[in-house]
Amino acid sequence: xxxxxxxxxxxxxxxxxxxxxxxxxxxxxxxxxxxxxxxxxxxxxxxxxxxxxxxxxxxxxxxxxxxxxxxxxxxxxxxxxxxxxxxxxxxxxxxxxxxxxxxxxxxxxxxxxxxxxxxxxxxxxxxxxxxxxxxxxxxxxxxxxxxxxxxxxxxxxxxxxxxxxxxxxxxxxxxxxxxxxxxxxxxxxxxxxxxxxxxxxxxxxxxxxxxxxxxxxxxxxxxxxxxxxxxxxxxxxxxxxxxxxxxxxxxxxxxxxxxxxxxxxxxxxxxxxxxxxxxxxxxxxxxxxxxx
Amino acid sequence: xxxxxxxxxxxxxxxxxxxxxxxxxxxxxxxxxxxxxxxxxxxxxxxxxxxxxxxxxxxxxxxxxxxxxxxxxxxxxxxxxxxxxxxxxxxxxxxxxxxxxxxxxxxxxxxxxxxxxxxxxxxxxxxxxxxxxxxxxxxxxxxxxxxxxxxxxxxxxxxxxxxxxxxxxxxxxxxxxxxxxxxxxxxxxxxxxxxxxxxxxxxxxxxxxxxxxxxxxxxxxxxxxxxxxxxxxxxxxxxxxxxxxxxxxxxxxxxxxxxxxxxxxxxxxxxxxxxxxxxxxxxxxxxxxxxxxxxxxxxxxxxxxxx
Numbered sequence: 226x227x228x229x230x231x232x233x234x235x236x237x238x239x240x241x242x243x244x245x246x247x248x249x250x251x252x253x254x255x256x257x258x259x260x261x262x263x264x265x266x267x268x269x270x271x272x273x274x275x276x277x278x279x280x281x282x283x284x285x286x287x288x289x290x291x292x293x294x295x296x297x298x299x300x301x302x303x304x305x306x307x308x309x310x311x312x313x314x315x316x317x318x319x320x321x322x323x324x325x326x327x328x329x330x331x332x333x334x335x336x337x338x339x340x341x342x343x344x345x346x347x348x349x350x351x352x353x354x355x356x357x358x359x360x361x362x363x364x365x366x367x368x369x370x371x372x373x374x375x376x377x378x379x380x381x382x383x384x385x386x387x388x389x390x391x392x393x394x395x396x397x398x399x400x401x402x403x404x405x406x407x408x409x410x411x412x413x414x415x416x417x418x419x420x421x422x423x424x425x426x427x428x429x430x431x432x433x434x435x436x437x438x439x440x441x442x443x444x445x446x447x448x449x450x451x452x453x454x455x456x457x458x459x460x461x462x463x464x465x466x467x468x469x470x471x472x473x474x475x476x477x478x479x480x481x482x483x484x485x486x487x488x489x490x491x492x493x494x495x496x497x498x499x500x501x502x503x504x505x506x507x508x509x510x511x512x513x514x515x516x517x
Numbered sequence: 518x519x520x521x522x523x524x525x526x527x528x529x530x531x532x533x534x535x536x537x538x539x540x541x542x543x544x545x546x547x548x549x550x551x552x553x554x555x556x557x558x559x560x561x562x563x564x565x566x567x568x569x570x571x572x573x574x575x576x577x578x579x580x581x582x583x584x585x586x587x588x589x590x591x592x593x594x595x596x597x598x599x600x601x602x603x604x605x606x607x608x609x610x611x612x613x614x615x616x617x618x619x620x621x622x623x624x625x626x627x628x629x630x631x632x633x634x635x636x637x638x639x640x641x642x643x644x645x646x647x648x649x650x651x652x653x654x655x656x657x658x659x660x661x662x663x664x665x666x667x668x669x670x671x672x673x674x675x676x677x678x679x680x681x682x683x684x685x686x687x688x689x690x691x692x693x694x695x696x697x698x699x700x701x702x703x704x705x706x707x708x709x710x711x712x713x714x715x716x717x718x719x720x721x722x723x724x725x726x727x728x729x730x731x732x733x734x735x736x737x738x739x740x741x742x743x744x745x746x747x748x749x750x751x752x753x754x755x756x757x758x759x760x761x762x763x764x765x766x767x768x769x770x771x772x773x774x775x776x777x778x779x780x781x782x783x784x785x786x787x788x789x790x791x792x793x794x795x796x797x798x799x800x801x802x803x804x805x806x807x808x809x810x811x812x813x814x815x816x817x818x819x820x821x822x823x824x
Binding site (some may be wrong): 227252254255256257258259262269287308309310311312315332333334335337338339340344345346347350351354360361363364368371372373376378380381403438445472476488490 | 523524525526527528529530533534535537538543544545546547549561562564565568571572573575576579580631646647648649650651652655677717719729819820822
């Protein structure tokens with residue numbers, strides 16, 4: 226672990242990292258356009274305390290206490306006005322501390338989480354690899370492949386013809402017949418990755434899903450990502466590991482409290498982010514615990 | 518630097534973004550498709566709905582030693598309880614030839630309807646991991662829920678037939694025997710299925726937007742059970758009130774209609790003769806609820822999965 230990125234790079238040993246992604250000489254046309262995107266979660270049944278209870282009168286205290294448990298709605302502004310343009314052939318790392326809105330941004334750009342305001346435009350269908358890898362936990366991997374493939378719009382024939390390839394790629398062997406709740410998190414993530422990339426998506430979004438894979442799988446997935454990028458797709462990649470973002474991406478977007486703090490070539494942004502994190506640590510304030 | 522070697526700057530306004538998108542043929546995310554397109558997308562993914570349904574129905578009984586046997590044992594025990602309570606313990610004949618058959622048909626079909634409504638209400642929340650991971654018309658979720666319930670209804674129908682055949686051995690029962698009319702249970706369940714699907718669409722949207730309704734649903738369904746003649750004959754009990762308007766409303770409301778036509782096909786009761794006007798009513802309710810429910814669900818398509 227380097228001294229600049231303390232405690233952040235727990236996912237990957239440097240020697241496991243695949244070859245660096247080569248920055249493309251020429252970018253394709255835009256594939257994603259995001260304008261002033263806001264996402265606000267409404268958390269039903271939870272309320273923050275407005276003022277310390279001790280400072281209020283007994284009656285108000287009672288009311289406030291009651292309201293905390295009934296009729297409570299809290300709004301959490303996870304993404305607050307994000308704009309960017311992504312191009313075909315780009316792979317973009319999204320970095321930021323926990324709770325900075327990275328996953329929310331991906332879900333909203335993928336159209337899986339309705340935005341509160343703002344516009345998102347995409348070319349083709351996006352595919353998002355989330356942290357929860359199993360589609361249906363109680364059901365076998367085989368069924369999950371079928372269900373995932375059908376949901377992605379593949380026909381049953383197409384899935385059958387790619388079935389072996391998917392299982393091989395995921396490297397789960399006989400486990401494919403067992404329910405997915407018997408899988409290790411790495412196996413589940415691998416299977417999900419294989420399903421999601423079975424139909425080559427125009428925009429692939431990976432939300433820390435590869436953190437659980439081993440070195441061999443990381444190499445394979447890296448190759449698949451390069452393939453997608455080569456086929457003029459766009460890849461978004463969320464990770465806590467700066468090293469893997471540097472390795473996988475050509476561009477980085479640094480998100481801080483729901484706002485883009487910096488956007489540019491991966492090395493430049495990653496360096497600035499690493500400095501920022503180092504500063505946080507030297508101040509003795511661990512943002513990773515407080516921001517959540 | 519030229520525009521091809523560095524990414525374009527972020528759009529500064531909604532108009533600029535829309536213009537950029539139009540120039541490069543991008544489509545907007547998170548907007549509701551047209552109704553026609555929505556129907557088509559849903560139809561294309563019918564296999565998805567079916568697989569989701571059978572997988573869910575199968576997963577339901579997976580964590581038990583008897584496994585899939587429970588899909589038969591469950592309805593059998595259920596019916597046994599009702600028959601014991603209402604057929605034997607509480608005095609019962611109530612002028613009917615075969616009270617066991619009457620109760621079994623009522624409870625089984627009402628349970629199917631109830632499961633469809635409850636499952637429909639949960640369909641978005643229960644599948645949030647799918648909703649947050651994959652693109653597909655969300656209407657698939659209530660549809661596959663109703664399909665899953667139909668999958669579990671099939672073994673129940675066998676149990677139902679067994680109970681009706683066994684009721685022959687109960688003293689005092691006038692047994693109708695096996696009749697050609699039994700095949701009518703297939704269209705009767707078909708109509709109930711379409712109607713339940715329509716209701717599932719409606720509650721799916723209602724509960725997705727206002728989760729509190731989930732708690733009220735249980736009470737409504739229990740009330741519906743007594744108001745639909747599941748265990749007691751509507752005509753016998755409401756008819757005694759001498760209120761023709763009330764009797765009419767209660768006998769022609771959809772659930773009562775479906776129970777009635779199902780009994781017309783399976784039972785041999787002088788009080789429940791084959792009455793085709795009720796079948797027409799059943800078809801009418803099914804179409805009305807399916808269309809209303811689907812359109813109502815579609816109108817909120819872009820908003821599912823926010824909470």
